[in-house]
Amino acid sequence: MRNRKESAVVTKDLVKNFELPDGNSVHVLTGLNLEIDQGEFVAVMGPSGSGKSTLVNILSSLESLTAGEVNIDGVHINKLKTSELLNFRRSHSAIIFQSFALIDYLTALENVKLPLIVRGVSHSDAETKALQYLEAVDLYSRKDHLPEELSGGEQQRVAIARALAHEPNIIYADEPTGNLDAVTGMKIIQLLKDISHNMDITVIICTHDHRAARETDRVYILQEGKVIEEKSNEIRERTSKKRK
Numbered sequence: 001m002r003n004r005k006e007s008a009v010v011t012k013d014l015v016k017n018f019e020l021p022d023g024n025s026v027h028v029l030t031g032l033n034l035e036i037d038q039g040e041f042v043a044v045m046g047p048s049g050s051g052k053s054t055l056v057n058i059l060s061s062l063e064s065l066t067a068g069e070v071n072i073d074g075v076h077i078n079k080l081k082t083s084e085l086l087n088f089r090r091s092h093s094a095i096i097f098q099s100f101a102l103i104d105y106l107t108a109l110e111n112v113k114l115p116l117i118v119r120g121v122s123h124s125d126a127e128t129k130a131l132q133y134l135e136a137v138d139l140y141s142r143k144d145h146l147p148e149e150l151s152g153g154e155q156q157r158v159a160i161a162r163a164l165a166h167e168p169n170i171i172y173a174d175e176p177t178g179n180l181d182a183v184t185g186m187k188i189i190q191l192l193k194d195i196s197h198n199m200d201i202t203v204i205i206c207t208h209d210h211r212a213a214r215e216t217d218r219v220y221i222l223q224e225g226k227v228i229e230e231k232s233n234e235i236r237e238r239t240s241k242k243r244k
């Protein structure tokens with residue numbers, strides 16, 4: 001048993017089947033167990049089709065589960081009603097996509113601001129927060145650029161600023177470096193690592209990239225919908241972690 005901090009994400013015997021129109025079902029997660037600490041930076045690896053995206057979609061409540069338990073920050077999310085689940089997701093987590101998912105006719109600043117405004121934050125507070133987090137990802141000087149005027153790495157940093165602006169406990173990133181060259185990809189991984197360790201945010205990434213995985217605290221390797229290996233990378237001192 002490892003010496004645990006508070007757990008942020010725990011799954012017990014997590015099962016996910018997709019029911020097909022022809023009556024067959026696809027067994028994707030087949031009894032998956034993991035336990036991730038608050039503030040940990042974790043990689044989920046495994047062959048294509050092993051269930052990485054499905055797992056992250058369930059943890060971030062984009063997808064329902066078939067059986068088993070998912071406990072996020074002490075809440076059994078499988079016991080929440082749909083409306084409660086939506087609120088829970090909004091208040092706890094943020095998601096970063098491989099394709100960045102920015103709105104192409106909005107500037108970097110507007111892309112970070114918009115979801116805050118949709119949530120009811122005032123324009124001036126949304127602007128303050130958006131600028132703060134664009135600064136945190138070192139993009140203040142590009143705040144008025146459209147996505148097409150930004151490099152891939154810069155676009156991903158806008159997406160990270162947008163995630164941070166929600167001040168989540170957990171950030172999920174499904175192949176966050178998949179559309180980036182190796183050097184830019186490693187800079188994004190470094191940024192996610194800093195966010196995890198300096199802001200005490202749990203960061204869970206899916207990746208095929210072993211170099212990226214080496215930068216994390218812990219790697220879960222999936223095969224056929226189960227964790228077949230859990231590797232702890234070098235334990236670092238993380239005593240100075242504090243949320244802003």
Ligand SMILES: Nc1ncnc2c1ncn2[C@@H]1O[C@H](COP(=O)(O)OP(=O)(O)OP(=O)(O)O)[C@@H](O)[C@H]1O
Pocket residue numbers: 018026028046047048049050051052053054055
């Ligand atoms: N909506 C769906 N309906 C049916 N099958 C699905 C659905 N979504 C995913 N699957 C199947 O679930 C399995 C796992 O998919 P998933 O996307 O989780 O894999 P992955 O590990 O993320 O793969 P990759 O590395 O290619 O991204 C695949 O066999 C896929 O075809």
Ligand SMILES: [Mg+2]
Pocket residue numbers: 052053054174206
């Ligand atoms: Mg995937």
